[in-house]
Amino acid sequence: MNLDPRTHRLPxxxxxxxxxxxxxxxxxxxxxxxxxLPMGVLSLGIAGxxxxxxxxxxxxxxxxxxAYILAVVSLFGLVYFGLPYLMRRTAITHGAExxxxxxxxxxxxxxxxxxxxxxxxxxxxxQYAFLPVALAFGALAIGIxxxxxx
Numbered sequence: 001m002n003l004d005p006r007t008h009r010l011p012x013x014x015x016x017x018x019x020x021x022x023x024x025x026x027x028x029x030x031x032x033x034x035x036x037l038p039m040g041v042l043s044l045g046i047a048g049x050x051x052x053x054x055x056x057x058x059x060x061x062x063x064x065x066x067a068y069i070l071a072v073v074s075l076f077g078l079v080y081f082g083l084p085y086l087m088r089r090t091a092i093t094h095g096a097e098x099x100x101x102x103x104x105x106x107x108x109x110x111x112x113x114x115x116x117x118x119x120x121x122x123x124x125x126x127q128y129a130f131l132p133v134a135l136a137f138g139a140l141a142i143g144i145x146x147x148x149x150x
Contacts, residue, residue: 048132059143
């Protein structure tokens, strides 16, 4: 690939249709997922993560070394979910426009843009919300089995 040394871009004659289409403004590719996901889908994803952590705390929290690791994992979860919340609150406070979130029904029957392309709303729901909830139930089952074997 021969980039122009001054601009670090492809020469104009090498720009393809893909690069032009990838930078269209109507795709909303710069919009953070936390702003475009309905609140119910976000809540289910967070509830799944919290469910996995609770199952692990109940099952493995009795040992001091494991409790230390679980505390670190819990703090990572707090940072992972807390930073986007704080960034959104800061943006709202400093005048960023408030957008109306779409309903879950509209989200499930529409499309969702990802880094690798557009997927259906149901696929996005399964990837973001269903998987963590299923993992929480799996961790709960493992915890119940381990507790019954002690």
